[in-house]
Every structure is written in structure tokens, then in C-alpha cells.
Amino acid sequence: MPSGSEHSSRSARDAVASLRRVGASPEPPTGGRPLVVTADDDLLDDLVRLCAALDREPTVAHDVGAARRWWVRAPVVVAGTDLLEALADAALPRRPGVVAAGRLQAGERTWSTALALGAERVLRLPEDTDDLSDLLATGIEGTGEPGPVVAVLGASGGVGSSTMATALAAVAARDEPVALVDADPLGGGIDLLLGEEDRPGPRWPDLADTQGRLSATALRDVLPRASRLGVLSWDRGPLRQPAPGALDSVLDAARRSHGLVVVDLPRTGPGDEALEHATAVVVVVRADVRGVAAATRLLPGLLERACEPRLVVRRPAGTATDPRLVAETLGLAAVAVVRDDPGLRRAVDEGIGPLARSPRLRRAARDVLDSLDLRVSR
Ligand SMILES: Nc1ncnc2c1ncn2[C@@H]1O[C@H](COP(=O)(O)OP(=O)(O)OP(=O)(O)O)[C@@H](O)[C@H]1O
Ligand SMILES: [Mg+2]
Structure with missing residues (x-):
């Protein structure tokens, strides 16, 4: 009969280390990746970093056409405010788990476009980084x-x-x-x-x-x-x-x-x-x-x-x-x-x-x- 310490093998320890990172999963299925839609390189850097902190590589779409492919399958979608209008005009299917995020200027109005797209929140970066991270974590893991x-x-x-x-x-x-x-x-x-x-x-x-x-x-x-x-x-x-x-x-x-x-x-x-x-x-x-x-x-x-x-x-x-x-x-x-x-x-x-x-x-x-x-x- 093996002792507990035998069970504390390297693989168990490695697995446990991954556990401590919210959203971690050793081999995320393709459908488990968040979808990030933006053509703004600075915003993309921020969003990729956030996803990395959750141990998930995002699927990145630089335009509406690429986004369409993953729109329904992704567990959560972050729509960059730079492409919000284009996305809203594209008549994409309504789905839960869409958030709009971007480096918004004070007073910049994006709500009506976000609503048209069916986004649940509009988040301003970097101020709302923690909120976005929580939403990503919950979206990845399901909200059931x-x-x-x-x-x-x-x-x-x-x-x-x-x-x-x-x-x-x-x-x-x-x-x-x-x-x-x-x-x-x-x-x-x-x-x-x-x-x-x-x-x-x-x-x-x-x-x-x-x-x-x-x-x-x-x-x-x-x-x-x-x-x-x-x-x-x-x-x-x-x-x-x-x-x-x-x-x-x-x-x-x-x-x-x-x-x-x-x-x-x-x-x-x-x-x-x-x-x-x-x-x-x-x-x-x-x-x-x-x-x-x-x-x-x-x-x-x-x-x-x-x-x-x-x-x-x-x-x-x-x-x-x-x-x-x-x-x-x-x-x-x-x-x-x-x-x-x-x-x-x-x-x-x-x-x-x-x-x-x-x-x-x-x-x-x-x-x-x-x-x-x-x-x-x-
Ligand atoms: N339905 C049963 N029929 C026969 N034996 C049983 C049954 N349920 C439990 N036992 C036996 O009773 C003993 C105690 O069982 P168990 O360890 O489940 O009790 P426990 O209440 O959890 O004990 P502890 O207070 O130590 O936690 C064990 O030897 C178990 O195999
Ligand atoms: Mg017992």
C-alpha cells in the first residue's frame, strides 16, 4: 500500500500548482478558450496578459470575419471597443458571456453599441482590470x-x-x-x-x-x-x-x-x-x-x-x-x-x-x- 508521500509525486504537485491559478486546466479544449476580438495591438497585449494570468491562451480575432467562427463556441468573448460598432453591425447571434473592454476616454459613449451587440458589461481599462479578470475566470469556468x-x-x-x-x-x-x-x-x-x-x-x-x-x-x-x-x-x-x-x-x-x-x-x-x-x-x-x-x-x-x-x-x-x-x-x-x-x-x-x-x-x-x-x- 503506498503512503501519502508517494502520492505527492511530481505530477501530483505540478497538477496542484496549476490548480492554484484560477481558470487553469492542463489542456484547455479549443472551445474552452476565451475569444478576444480587437485590432488594437495595445489592447490585445493587455487582454492576452490577463488571459495568461488565468493560464488560458485566448483565441484572437483581428476582425469581424475571424470572430464569427468562434463567436458561439467560446466560453466568454471580450469585444474590444475599437471593433464594437463593426461587431454590432455584423448581426452575430446573441449569446451570453460577452463583455466590451477598451481604453475609453472619459465621457466616451459605447453603451448603445454594446447593448446592440448584447454585451453584458462595458469595462474601461486599466481601471476595471480586476473586474474583467473575474468575468473571464467565471466565464471560462461556467456560471452554472x-x-x-x-x-x-x-x-x-x-x-x-x-x-x-x-x-x-x-x-x-x-x-x-x-x-x-x-x-x-x-x-x-x-x-x-x-x-x-x-x-x-x-x-x-x-x-x-x-x-x-x-x-x-x-x-x-x-x-x-x-x-x-x-x-x-x-x-x-x-x-x-x-x-x-x-x-x-x-x-x-x-x-x-x-x-x-x-x-x-x-x-x-x-x-x-x-x-x-x-x-x-x-x-x-x-x-x-x-x-x-x-x-x-x-x-x-x-x-x-x-x-x-x-x-x-x-x-x-x-x-x-x-x-x-x-x-x-x-x-x-x-x-x-x-x-x-x-x-x-x-x-x-x-x-x-x-x-x-x-x-x-x-x-x-x-x-x-x-x-x-x-x-x-x-
Ligand atoms: N452496512 C454495514 N454492514 C456491515 N459493516 C459495516 C456497515 N457499515 C459500516 N460497517 C463497518 O463498520 C466499521 C466502521 O465503519 P465506518 O468507518 O464507515 O464508520 P465511521 O462512522 O466512519 O467510523 P469513525 O467514527 O471511525 O469515523 C467498518 O469496519 C465498516 O466496514
Ligand atoms: Mg469515519
């Missing part, structure tokens, strides 16, 4: 609504919450891109639970210094991925605490590039940052007296945060308490009951993941997902 975040935590230790988080992510990933984020540094690594520990790519220590906005597309590109399921796992090397805000940045980027993000939360620790993002919280409660007592301590804090926790009742072999009684005592409906799957532990030890021989777990995960009403597609 961020995907929902489901946080999963156990009311008591060892109750099966990491297993449930993994099952939710794996079942949802049959339909859409999903990110599974391991937020438990002491859990041994969720990649191990999935049997994905040999898959190269960054683990948490590689992202420990992350701050601020991460590139969503680059995060999606570099995460170890089995089909549609991307995983950011802890490792088994020396513990390296992430910088404050790192989880926040990762979740923000993961939401912008995945249809669903599932976070495996420890009972204590970095929960707050993740709960800020959580669209839903799934609490796994063991169906016995101590399990219910522990949940009684946990739930009020979640309810105070206005997240409506969904209860999953875990009923390990030998527990006799009726799941309905558990839910009734806690005042919440149980969205799923998980009985022991006898083959689960062995399947995990064999490295084939918890779902391989666990039809009950799969059904329970489906029930939980159905109860969450997640509209997702990315």
Missing part, C-alpha cells in the same frame, strides 16, 4: 449554479458514516460527476475504503496550503477519479493540518465542477467549514440506547444551523431497538435503515469497495439520495 453538498457524519464513533458517505457518492456517480471529500484526517483515508489507494493524484497534504479561489475545472481534472467519482482523500503519511480556509476553498471549487459533493465529516474538527456549504446533513445513528443518547447531543447544534438533518438508522447485528423508536425519540424521520451487510468488511479489505457485495447499503444510499431532492447536472 454550484452543485449541492451533502455532509455525512456519525452520531457515535464507528457507526458507519464513512461507509455511508462513500456509498452515497458512488451511487450518485452513476448519473453525474461527484466529488467525495474526506474531511477526517484520522480516518485512515477514504481512498482505502473505496479500494482506490493506488490511484495517483493529490491527497489532502498536497492541498494543505490552499487558500482563496481554486480553479474548479482544474480540481476536477486532477482529482483521482474512478469514472465519474472524484475523490479527495486523506493519506497515511505524517499528519499535516490544512491551512484555515483550505476545506472551504476545496468545497467551493468542487461544487462548481461536480453535480454533487459528498463530505465525510469527523464528529469533531473541521465540521464548521463544511457545514457552511452543506445543502443537507446526513446523520448516521446507531439503534441502541447509547447511540440515541449521542445523537441527542449532536442534533440540536445542527438544527440551530438551520440544516435539516436526515437520519439514517444503523442497525448492526445484535441491536434490538426498533428504528422507528429511534426516529421518534429524536423527533426526526429516518430516511433509511442500514442493516449489516455480512460481506461488506471483507469486500473493503479486499479493496473492491463497500458496495460490491452490499445490496442493502446500495438500497439505503439510494433511499437517502431520493430523500434529498437534489437537482443536479453538470
